[in-house]
Amino acid sequence: MSKNKEKLIFLSSLLRGGILISLIRKILKMRLLVFSFVLLSGLMFNSCGSNSSKEIQKTTKEEANVEFTCLMHPDIVSSKLGDCPICGMGLVEKE
Numbered sequence: 001m002s003k004n005k006e007k008l009i010f011l012s013s014l015l016r017g018g019i020l021i022s023l024i025r026k027i028l029k030m031r032l033l034v035f036s037f038v039l040l041s042g043l044m045f046n047s048c049g050s051n052s053s054k055e056i057q058k059t060t061k062e063e064a065n066v067e068f069t070c071l072m073h074p075d076i077v078s079s080k081l082g083d084c085p086i087c088g089m090g091l092v093e094k095e
Contacts, residue, residue: 067094 014020068091070076070084082091 068092069094 011020066079068078068081070087070089070091072089073084073086076084076086076091077094078091083089084091
């Protein structure tokens with residue numbers, strides 16, 4: 001018997017026994033599960049990204065009114081976070 005006939009006989013016996021069909025079903029279920037996971041995670045990250053840009057816009061507007069000062073030199077006041085021009089310490093938010 002040739003190898004091709006042996007393969008066909010083997011595959012037909014698997015089909016008759018239902019093993020090949022159940023294996024194909026398991027593979028399709030796994031692919032559907034992976035596809036669903038990728039789709040849902042993409043939707044979740046996309047929705048999170050749109051909210052974060054709105055939050056960033058709100059915080060930048062709120063931070064526009066914040067003043068920063070040096071702990072060692074309270075007379076130094078700046079609207080931007082940075083270093084004190086006198087001592088080089090980092091400026092902190094003015095309370």
